[in-house]
Amino acid sequence: MLKFILRRTLIMIPQLFLLSLIVFVLAKAMPGDAITGAFAGDPNATEERKEELREKFGLNDPWYEQYGRWIGNAVQGDFGSSYMYKQPVTTLLAGKVGNTVLLALFTLIITYIIAIPLGIVAGRWTDTWADKLIVTYNYFSFATPLFVFSLLMLFLFSFILGWFPIGGSVDIKIEEGTWDYIVSKMEHLFLPVMSGALLATFGTIQYLRNDIIDTKLKDFVKTARAKGVPERKVYTKHILRNSLLPIAAFLGYEIAGLIGGSIFIESIFSYPGLGQLFLTSIGARDFTVVTALVMILGTATIIGTMLSDIILSIVDPRIRVE
């Protein structure tokens, strides 16, 4: 067990190194550097002055020295500064990360609230009308593209019915910390969260349904039935305990999907989070922000996957073989 955890953690080191190397190469390939960015629109900046500064900040050093310096700063939380917002990237991110985490967290919670009961019903009462209905819903959620669905939700509920605000994360006029503030925040979160969650249920429902159908026929379940365990208990105590635990481990795998989803959702619902920041920064060629975002979110997915692998190996010893 300990050996597996140790080995799995060690794999992360080359992964993080590779990620940082790719991001660094990409950053170098992006047109312009920190100096061109800082002097954008400044008529007093001559080429000589810029070249002088490049020398001073070490932008003419060999790449491995630059890489070393960049990664050293990044580890300490210094990603340079954004030329568009004229403030350190870290400060910029700190203002947005809360919104995205909130969005992702609620999306996850709602996904499981919808998916787990549906998966259990579909698995327990296979081939009934309820199961068929759930399988149909699952098919739709798998086939529908997220951005089309979110747009249709926005159109229907915000524009036609007018039930929800059309964008933002909170009404501007409301004071922070009051009850109204929380209500307003929830109103703004509702549609983005539902759009993400209704489509994200696919994997969990599919997994639960199949797993319950498989487990139903296992010997230990037959034994339980033969001993006269009531049907309800067969499910809660024997089958579900087996099938539900791995779901806890899938949490980390969801991170990559949530990041991809947040780019679309935040853009459609004009929700000020990291996804929207990523799009505006790349549109404005503010590459220090882009690099920092790719590096941070890439690290988040690598760590998330590692945690999931470890939790899964604790829950299900069969996969520990490797």
Added chain:
Amino acid sequence: MKDTAYLHDKQLMAKEKVNNPSFMKTIWREIKNDKIALGSLILLTFLLLAAYLSPLFIEQADVTRVYMGNIYKAPSADNWLGSDDGGRDVFGQLMLGARNSFTIGICVTLIAGLFGLTVGLIAGFYGGTVDNIIMRIIDFLMVLPSLMFIIVFITIVPQYTVFNFILIVSAFAWFGKARLIRSRGLAERELDYINASKTLGTPGWKIMFFEMFPNLSSLVIVNMTLTLAGNIGLETGLTFLGFGLPTGTPSLGTLISFARNPDIVQNKWWVWLPAALLILVMMLCINYVGQAIKRASDARQRLA
């Protein structure tokens, strides 16, 4: 005596042929027996025929030309689905966009399929250390937030063309396929026909592509149909965000991206809504047909 034995063998072989319909026949039988799948296939064929044959009836240059006096017209007899910000006919753009999106989806699926197939076959055929190295790399690539990377690549690529777009998207779409083919390939390499071929001295690439691959082809076909829909969704999504097809090549995503303006979402629904619904219908149809093909590839799941 020899002749009769020969004849007998031939009869047996012929009989086996009758009993083993080709994969295409199995697929057709499966689709025929599933009314919704059949309906999806017919609808999809109709949509694609309309999109690909539309140049015969609609002047393409006409569709992309700007008419300043005709901006944001509501649907009428002249413009079936109204017009957009440049007075261009939305219906014409819809057909053109559907064609471009579908063609690009196919291209991405084929190129990504080729990448995935090659890498998967190599890992599966050689196994051992080669497999180990390839799989560690794929594990890493699968973890990356690929949407962000695609967008970054699209922004920094020096000459941005449709072909580059297809390559960039394909470069991030083959990991799952390689993994799938590799796992089946590992099982296949233990079988006698591969060992026999190796003993005869057939070169590795020949065994991989001419002996192993035909035995995995149904798997590849199923996987490609199922990912086709996803790839069309990815292309239109990227175009929607403004990182897809270069301007001048309309896609369904181009029409939907008008919806980033609240005024258009609410008051000029005819610009973006038809494209959004068309994508939805196409995705649902392709996926449904894909499910039927998937069932056809697995004898235990067949309905027919």
